[in-house]
Amino acid sequence: MIDMDRIPNHIGIVMDGNGRWAAKRALPRLAGHNAGMKALKEIVKRASVLGVKHLTVYAFSTENWKRSKDEISGIFKLLVLYIDKELEELNRNNVRVNILGEYKELPAKALLRLEKSRVTTASNEGMQFNIALNYGGRAELVKAARAIAADLLEGSLGIDEISEQHVADRLYTSGIPDPELIIRTSGEKRLSNFLLWQSAYSEFVFSEVFWPDFSPDELEKSIEEYQGRARRFGGR
Numbered sequence: 001m002i003d004m005d006r007i008p009n010h011i012g013i014v015m016d017g018n019g020r021w022a023a024k025r026a027l028p029r030l031a032g033h034n035a036g037m038k039a040l041k042e043i044v045k046r047a048s049v050l051g052v053k054h055l056t057v058y059a060f061s062t063e064n065w066k067r068s069k070d071e072i073s074g075i076f077k078l079l080v081l082y083i084d085k086e087l088e089e090l091n092r093n094n095v096r097v098n099i100l101g102e103y104k105e106l107p108a109k110a111l112l113r114l115e116k117s118r119v120t121t122a123s124n125e126g127m128q129f130n131i132a133l134n135y136g137g138r139a140e141l142v143k144a145a146r147a148i149a150a151d152l153l154e155g156s157l158g159i160d161e162i163s164e165q166h167v168a169d170r171l172y173t174s175g176i177p178d179p180e181l182i183i184r185t186s187g188e189k190r191l192s193n194f195l196l197w198q199s200a201y202s203e204f205v206f207s208e209v210f211w212p213d214f215s216p217d218e219l220e221k222s223i224e225e226y227q228g229r230a231r232r233f234g235g236r
């Protein structure tokens, strides 16, 4: 049974396996992403009901640009469709949408919807739904390093003053607590450049199911697995 008093505040998810889900059914890869989108919708709902404060999903990495043009444009078309269909309900459920990554570089139609989602839900106080888009953990750290270097050059910061907090404050996740739990689906056991800094003390749960099959019950199972582990932060 899930312990409602120990729900992680922040859960990160690497949604992997859409392509393999489709291949297993002899369907095009985009059918997998479409099914993945449906799974995501249900996970957002359940996470919000469970009282998760932050849900962060890895939707498109800086490395995903290497995929075929058709797959990339298909993924962003799905994103547009999803927002057009779901924004009202997200808003009704008091979910606040936030984007992590260099999302301004995304296709114009997707960008427009993302801005609209952010603005529409900006004052909501329920779960914050962080969508990592054109996100890379290393790029995020480089960006933070540049911002700190700029402060040094400007003279507003001294070298000895640079602290972990200075770095954290310059990440896309500034102000967001670190994830206690990171889930990756489809049996792969890698972080793949997701939340590198933020995952320093995260528990990792790997689910064997492909992302489109990751149901709200699977989410609860992952939370139970997390709750079964003792977290010591390097102490005893």
Ligand code: FPP
Pocket: 015, 016, 017, 018, 019, 020, 021, 033, 034, 036, 037, 040, 058, 059, 060, 064, 075, 076, 078, 079, 131, 211
């Ligand atoms: C991983 O499966 C999934 C992605 C790279 C994209 C995730 C996309 C969605 C859940 C739908 C679109 C959502 C948004 C918000 C844009 P994979 O293609 O890497 O699967 P594979 O490893 O089996 O090939």
